[in-house]
Amino acid sequence: MAKGxxxxxxxxxxxxxxxxxxxxxxxxxxxxxxxxKLSKSGLFAHFRSKEALQIQVxxxxxxxxxxxxxxxxxRQPRGEPRMRALFERWLGWEQAxxxxxxxxxxxxxxxxxxxxxxxxxxxxELQRQWLEVIATSFRKGxxxxxxxxxxxxxxxxxxxxxVMLAFHHHARLLADPRAESRARRSFETLLAAARK
Amino acid sequence: MAKGxxxxxxxxxxxxxxxxxxxxxxxxxxxxxxxxKLSKSGLFAHFRSKEALQIQVxxxxxxxxxxxxxxxxxRQPRGEPRMRALFERWLGWEQAxxxxxxxxxxxxxxxxxxxxxxxxxxxxELQRQWLEVIATSFRKGxxxxxxxxxxxxxxxxxxxxxVMLAFHHHARLLADPRAESRARRSFETLLAAARK
Numbered sequence: 472m473a474k475g476x477x478x479x480x481x482x483x484x485x486x487x488x489x490x491x492x493x494x495x496x497x498x499x500x501x502x503x504x505x506x507x508k509l510s511k512s513g514l515f516a517h518f519r520s521k522e523a524l525q526i527q528v529x530x531x532x533x534x535x536x537x538x539x540x541x542x543x544x545x546r547q548p549r550g551e552p553r554m555r556a557l558f559e560r561w562l563g564w565e566q567a568x569x570x571x572x573x574x575x576x577x578x579x580x581x582x583x584x585x586x587x588x589x590x591x592x593x594x595x596e597l598q599r600q601w602l603e604v605i606a607t608s609f610r611k612g613x614x615x616x617x618x619x620x621x622x623x624x625x626x627x628x629x630x631x632x633x634v635m636l637a638f639h640h641h642a643r644l645l646a647d648p649r650a651e652s653r654a655r656r657s658f659e660t661l662l663a664a665a666r667k
Numbered sequence: 668m669a670k671g672x673x674x675x676x677x678x679x680x681x682x683x684x685x686x687x688x689x690x691x692x693x694x695x696x697x698x699x700x701x702x703x704k705l706s707k708s709g710l711f712a713h714f715r716s717k718e719a720l721q722i723q724v725x726x727x728x729x730x731x732x733x734x735x736x737x738x739x740x741x742r743q744p745r746g747e748p749r750m751r752a753l754f755e756r757w758l759g760w761e762q763a764x765x766x767x768x769x770x771x772x773x774x775x776x777x778x779x780x781x782x783x784x785x786x787x788x789x790x791x792e793l794q795r796q797w798l799e800v801i802a803t804s805f806r807k808g809x810x811x812x813x814x815x816x817x818x819x820x821x822x823x824x825x826x827x828x829x830v831m832l833a834f835h836h837h838a839r840l841l842a843d844p845r846a847e848s849r850a851r852r853s854f855e856t857l858l859a860a861a862r863k
Contacts, residue, residue: 491781492781493781494777494778496693497692571781572780572781573780577777578777578778580777580836580840581690581773581774581776581777581778581835581836581839581840582690582774582777582778583840584768584769584839584840585687585688585689585767585768585839591840594840595840595841598836598840598841599841602841625845625849626849626852626853629833629837629846629849629850629853630829630830630833630849630853632833632836632837633826633829633830633831633832633833633834633853634826634829635829636829636832636833636836637825637826637828637829637832638825638829639777640776640777640794640828640832641825641828643777643780643781644776644777644779644780644787644790644791644794645791645794645795645798649821650825653821653822653825653826654825656822657822657825657826657829660860664856
């Protein structure tokens with residue numbers, strides 16, 4: 472990796488952590504420069520605009536998500552083991568130290584839903600891809616007879632997303648110590664309904 | 668209602684609608700003064716600080732929520748009719764014209780979860796009260812033998828919250844036309860599990 476690339480990765484990793492706390496719109500080139508003790512003009516040369524920085528933070532977080540959650544889970548056998556790996560790794564991602572404010576996509580979702588523009592468009596694209604990974608993994612389980620034929624993969628994806636959002640809400644905002652064990656029970660109930 | 672009170676209510680109603688789109692931290696006395704064609708100093712005299720304004724917006728939205736969602740639902744018979752009324756009215760609230768950006772509490776939750784202070788504290792209090800209303804309504808259904816004795820009211824409350832957050836996410840961010848019908852199916856599945 473060239474030096475410029477390493478610097479860029481360091482900046483983006485820090486920026487994603489910051490965005491998990493202050494939101495993507497709270498992320499400014501100035502604040503980032505202060506945190507990293509870099510010059511504002513140097514950072515500006517890397518990213519050119521706040522919007523470009525925000526989009527690169529989303530892409531950077533997405534690449535880490537693919538690496539840490541999706542790719543290892545897709546190595547698991549189809550059906551229940553794969554769905555379980557997706558869920559467990561997603562839960563781990565949400566609690567990772569690199570994202571002190573929790574999932575950067577969850578924070579960005581309510582922040583950007585009423586702000587049209589290229590950053591929102593990129594977030595929508597990434598969220599659709601992730602929901603498609605969940606639905607496709609579930610569909611393969613149906614095709615192989617591991618889940619009920621009548622089970623709806625998109626319904627499962629929306630429901631699983633809800634389990635994770637409620638976990639984020641109860642753990643992050645309400646500091647509820649039982650948020651995680653409840654999320655696991657919700658997941659088991661979803662899986663049990665798919666098996667029937 | 669005295670004139671000062673009416674003015675305050677008009678300001679808070681508009682502020683809540685604005686906060687549903689730009690977030691509570693995006694809500695400034697300046698932007699509100701521009702929107703309502705009032706003087707910044709007059710508005711400042713009403714609210715004294717941005718934090719006081721934010722807390723009053725939360726309290727104002729909470730009073731409307733009690734009026735439009737909780738109070739009418741609690742007039743329904745215990746058990747399924749009451750849970751259904753809570754869910755349907757909550758869904759209606761989320762889509763109300765007065766909140767063009769959707770539920771102001773959902774937007775505030777991810778926005779404030781990493782920002783300690785009096786605004787976050789008030790939001791946490793209001794969210795706990797609402798979750799307690801859901802859990803208590805469910806518990807009364809259990810006590811009257813309408814739901815399974817083994818069903819966990821706090822689990823039901825977290826799960827129902829997840830259904831609504833996933834609805835918000837799919838409808839608001841992804842503009843998915845099936846978000847609402849899926850949310851209704853998720854609710855029916857939760858209720859069916861409680862009945863067993």
